[in-house]
Amino acid sequence: MSYSIKEVFFSLQGEGFHAGRPAIFCRFSNCNLWTGREEDRAKAVCQFCDTDFIGTDGQNGGRFKTPKALVTHLLQFWPSKDVHPFVILTGGEPLLQVDSALIEALHAVHFEIALETNGTKVAPDGIDWICMSPKANTDILLTKGDELKLVYPQPMLMPHQVEHLEFAYFYLQPMADTNTNLNQQHTQMALDYCLKHPQWNLSLQTHKFLGID
Numbered sequence: 001m002s003y004s005i006k007e008v009f010f011s012l013q014g015e016g017f018h019a020g021r022p023a024i025f026c027r028f029s030n031c032n033l034w035t036g037r038e039e040d041r042a043k044a045v046c047q048f049c050d051t052d053f054i055g056t057d058g059q060n061g062g063r064f065k066t067p068k069a070l071v072t073h074l075l076q077f078w079p080s081k082d083v084h085p086f087v088i089l090t091g092g093e094p095l096l097q098v099d100s101a102l103i104e105a106l107h108a109v110h111f112e113i114a115l116e117t118n119g120t121k122v123a124p125d126g127i128d129w130i131c132m133s134p135k136a137n138t139d140i141l142l143t144k145g146d147e148l149k150l151v152y153p154q155p156m157l158m159p160h161q162v163e164h165l166e167f168a169y170f171y172l173q174p175m176a177d178t179n180t181n182l183n184q185q186h187t188q189m190a191l192d193y194c195l196k197h198p199q200w201n202l203s204l205q206t207h208k209f210l211g212i213d
């Protein structure tokens with residue numbers, strides 16, 4: 001198995017439970033819910049994606065032939081010898097490529113591993129933190145984990161439809177749009193929902209207003 005990686009960067013987790021925590025981001029190429037091409041967006045299952053995940057041409061991206069080659073590449077972005085490294089596997093959809101061999105190779109050099117996934121694939125064992133972000137009109141196969149982060153509003157996937165799943169924390173993340181008026185409306189709607197339904201917490205995409213990756 002080789003791995004196609006769009007980009008790798010060191011930043012702060014911007015969203016959800018670990019917001020503010022330094023992490024290496026490993027963005028896998030490709031997704032099963034959108035081709036990533038603008039001309040296909042309107043017919044995609046997931047139409048609101050804010051991410052470029054096509055190809056391997058991003059910062060520090062590339063093709064890695066073995067788990068070890070990818071792990072060695074990732075490790076160079078961690079700035080400390082004293083604090084164990086933290087990686088966020090994202091994409092695109094990382095579970096199209098993440099396998100047990102990669103999880104073992106990451107753990108062998110003491111990585112703590114977090115995952116951002118759309119929940120349409122099952123995850124290999126051993127991932128330390130699973131954040132599942134369900135999408136309307138998909139079959140959710142990954143029904144257990146640490147954090148469920150629902151982009152809101154999705155009229156065809158309301159919070160009550162996923163709030164019974166086995167996750168420790170539930171977040172609503174306002175849907176970001178290129179239209180800033182809509183952004184404000186979505187944030188207000190998510191905030192109102194959390195105040196009425198306190199199982200839900202608000203997740204803001206803090207990296208966007210901090211102006212970091």
Ligand SMILES: C[S@@+](CC[C@H](N)C(=O)[O-])C[C@H]1O[C@@H](n2cnc3c(N)ncnc32)[C@H](O)[C@@H]1O
Nearest residue numbers: 048049050051091092093116117118133175176
């Ligand atoms: C780009 S996705 C990659 C991981 C995986 N494919 C997924 O959807 O969870 C990373 C996170 O960004 C969220 N996201 C994508 N587009 C968004 C948008 N327009 N507004 C808010 N969150 C968004 C996703 O729901 C997910 O939680």
Ligand SMILES: Nc1nc2[nH]cc(C(=O)O)c2c(=O)[nH]1
Nearest residue numbers: 012013014015090116207213
């Ligand atoms: N800072 C920062 N935090 C993030 N959390 C999830 C992200 C993602 O695209 O998966 C992301 C991202 O792209 N940047």
Ligand code: SF4
Nearest residue numbers: 031034046049092118
């Ligand atoms: S599932 Fe994730 S990566 Fe795929 S299009 Fe949707 S938000 Fe983007």
Ligand SMILES: [Mg+2]
Nearest residue numbers: 050051090213
């Ligand atoms: Mg992002």
